[in-house]
Every structure is written in structure tokens, then in C-alpha cells.
Amino acid sequence: MRVVRNVEQLREAIEYMRGGGHGPIGLVPTMGFLHEGHASLLRRAGEMCGTVVMSIFVNPLQFGPNEDFESYPRDEKRDLELAEREGADIVFIPSVEVMYPVPIRSKVMVSSLTTQLCGASRPGHFDGVTTVVAKLFNMVQPDYAYFGLKDAQQVAVLRQMVSDLNMNVSIIACPIVRESDGLALSSRNVYLSAEERHQALVLSRSLREAREAVEEGRAGTAAEVKQLLISVVSRSPLAVIDYAEILSFPGLESLESGSRLTDTDGEIIMALAVKFGKTRLIDNIVFTPKEVAALV
Template sequence: MKIAATIAEARTLIAALREERRGSEQGNAVGFVPTMGYLHEGHASLLRRSRAESGISVLSIFVNPIQFGPGEDLDRYPRSEKADLELAEREGVDVVFLPSVDEMYPQERKTTVTVTGVTERLCGASRPGHFDGVATVVSKLFHIVKPDKAFFGAKDAQQVAVLQKMVIDLNMDVEIVPCPIIREEDGLALSSRNVYLSSEQRREALVLSRSLREAAERIQSGESVSPRRIVEDVTRAIQASPLAVIDYVEMLAFPDLVPLDEEHGLSDLRDSGGSLILAVAVKFGTTRLIDNVIMKLKEAALHV
């Protein structure tokens, strides 16, 4: 495994691997997993998917300052470089791109990538400017790494939708590959921020996956229920936790992230084979957690 601290080093290493593996059995396609580090089993699952589908596997670790808003947890965002590199080595990563802030933003930034439409709701509404920061840094990383496929976890489903839209609109030659949410045995979605939770908050946070699962089972059973009623029931279940402070509970069409019509939304989606997302963001103390379920109704399949 090679480690690149600069853009020039990353480009050189990846280009050399592409040439070396040209015509080899595993091929020279590049799979890419962009992260902010503090890696866990969710990230490891992305790296395994990248290794399975690509001849060259690249990981980036960069805590991107421009996607954090005022008062957010940039300074206290968990970091674990040694453990991250050990995990990357175990998962067969070929190149780790580990740049500094100065390397990624060496001068005053005059360019921002903004994706509209899919950024106005969910986390985009409560974290203004967040997805500008995400789209800008991922665009930069794509230009540096030049991957054939990039792998992202579905826990950040809005991020997936934003990046898919960016890639289509800007004709980027990369496939965005969404990967399933990885959960603890008790259902809590893995997140680098889980480390902030007290033991009591950790127990209370299980209400997120539990309420989402129960709502999804009702929808998939064909029960005649409106999106508004589902949102109200999930909200009520989460509010029963004394430690939970809700940012949002929303049900939207996916990946366009538009509200569902109260009269015909679910039936229309089921008839057309469309997908919906039921997504939540909730604070426990100072720790903000997100979770979701994505359902393709015609197939009656639940994706979490």
C-alpha cells in the first residue's frame, strides 16, 4: 500500500498502477472510496466492494473544512490516522491519498460546485452550504484520482443523490455506486460520530432504526396509509425518547427528493416502480445522527 500526501504523488502513483495493471487479469480500473477518516466497518464494506469491482483500489482521508458550518464539529471531528491506515492495509487498498488542508486548498478558493434541486430539503435545509462543500471537494477528488467507480454509503443518501446529479450534469466519467447501510447488531447505523454518544444516548438512539423499520414494514405490507401519517407516526415514536431532539423526519421520492402527493404518492410510486426514502436526523446531546430506509415499492424490497 502506498501513501500519497500530495496531489502530484497521488496522480503519479495511480497512473503507474494503471500502466502496470493494463491487460492484467484484475484489470486497471480504479475504484475510489472518499472518506473523512475515523474508519469503521461501514467504510471497510465500501473498500471491499471497491476491491471486488476494481483492479486498483484508492482511499482518500480528508476532513473537508468547507462542508462544516459555523458551530459544527470540525475541530472535534474524530481522527485516527494510524488505525485508518491499518484498516486500509487489511482491506487491500493500493493507494491512500492523505492530503492536508493546505494541499487541497492552497489559495483563496474562488470556485464552488453547487447542485440545486436535491439539496433544498433534509440535511440541505438544516445545514446550508454543506452540500456545496461536499460537491466541491468530491469534484476535486474525482479530478485528482480519475476513478472509474466511486463508492458511497447509503446512510448519507442525500449525498449520494447530490453526487449522482453532479456527475450527470457535468458529464463526469465516473459511476457513483451506492452501498447498503452497515449497522450494529442492535440496528444502530454505523457512524464516526457514534463515538460522541454516552451509553444512555447510545441506547436511546436505537429508536431511529426501530421506528424506520416499523414504518417500512407498514408501507411494504400494502397498508393504506398516507405519507403524512407515516411521518407523524415516526415523529411520535422518536419524540417518546426523552433525549431525542428532532431535526427532521421526511418521506420523499428518491433520488429526486421531492415531496409525495398525499392522495396518490405511495400508490403512484408503487405502480411506476419508483423509490421513496424515509429519512431522519436527530440530535442526542450535541451529536447529530442521520438514518434512512429506501424502498423500491414495485419489487416490495426494502433497502437499508
């Protein structure tokens, strides 16, 4: 495994692998403090690609002024051990000065999809995401790029960017990885106290109960399912709901509140963002209601 820290070294390492006929190049962009969710992305990339590139960069452009950029957890030694264990060939760890050597005046922005969910709660967040990912795509020129569905909105936004701008890369969405008790893995879970972590299980539980209610016909409309999500999450005293939404996926369009979900064509997303103390967690389920209804 080769660790590189500037763009010239990165391109040299990739050209070496490409010249050796190692097959497709896969990119796994991360902000570090790696966990099993990231490991699963590396393994998926390894199954499909001859060369796996992982980037580790805490991107200041996607953090708001009152968010946790400075305190975001970092552990380079641990990250490199996991990356090597999971088969990364090249790990790119740039500084902010390498990624943004002069104040950036060009940004990549995706409209519409970024006004819902986390885009509404974190203005400018997705402009930072799309800009840094576009830069990484230009640097690495990957055939495939791997992202977890825990941030399903991010997947939808990046697929739109790639389609709109004719980028020659395929976005591969990988399943959410959870702890044995259902909590979705996140680098920010380390912020949680023991009690906050216990109460955070309400996210996966509420999503599971909402899906079951759709399956069993107990909550058929988007309005009913949203109210169920809010009701279940509110049972946890420490939970402060940022949003609870049911939208089309990947279009992220609002559904008619009175229409039955099982009459909806295509996939939907049930998505949550909830704060426990200072820690904001997200979780979601993406599924096709008509397929769920057919199984009942």
C-alpha cells in the same frame, strides 16, 4: 499499500498502477475515523477494480460555523491499519493546505436536490461535498467511486453532479452497515454517551416500524407515515428531531400528503435526522412501495 500526501505523489502513484495494466481504478472518499461501513466500501471497490484509492480528508468546506470540524474524530494510525487490511492500494491523506492552497473561489453546486433534508438543516454543506468530490475526481480520474447509502441524499446529489457535468465516473451506492442492534455505523457514534447510544436505536426502529406499516396497510399516505416516524422517535426522551421526511428517490421531491405510497411510481426514501445531546445522527430506508405491496 502506498500512502501519499500531495497531488503530485497521488498522480504519480496512480499513473504507475494505470501503466501496469491493473484494471479499473476505484475511489473511496472518506473523512477518516474508519469503521466497518468504510471497510465494506473498500471491499466492494476491490471486487470491481484493480486499483483501490482511498482518500482521508476532513473537509472544512462542508462544515458550518457551529459544527464539529475541529473536534471531528481523527485516528490516522488506526485508519491506515484498516485500509491496508481491506486491500487499499493507495491512501491519499492531504492537508487542508494541499487541498486548498489558496482561498477557493470556484465551487460546484447542485440545485434542487440540496434544498431538502440535510441541505435544509446545514446550509452550504452539499456545496462543500460536491466541490471536494469534484476535486478528488479530477485528481484521481477514477472509473468508479463508492459511497454509503447512510447518506442517501449525498449519493443522489453526486449522481446528479456526475450526470450534469459529464464526469467519466460511475457512482456506486453501497448498503448501510449497522451494528447488530440496528444502529447505523457512523464516525460520530463515538460522541454518544451510553444512554444516548441506547436511545439512538429509535432511528432504525422507527424506520422499520414505518416500513412495516406501509407493508401491512396501516399507514398508507406520506402524511401518515411521517406522523408515525415522529411518534415513534418521540418516545425517546433524549431525541430531538431535526427532520422526518418521506420523499421520492433519487429526485427528493415531496409526495402528495394524501396520496397512498403504494400508488407512487419508483423508489421513495424515509429519512431521519435526530439529535441526542450534541450528536446529530441520520438514518434512512430506500424502497419501492409497489414492490412491498406486491409481497403482502
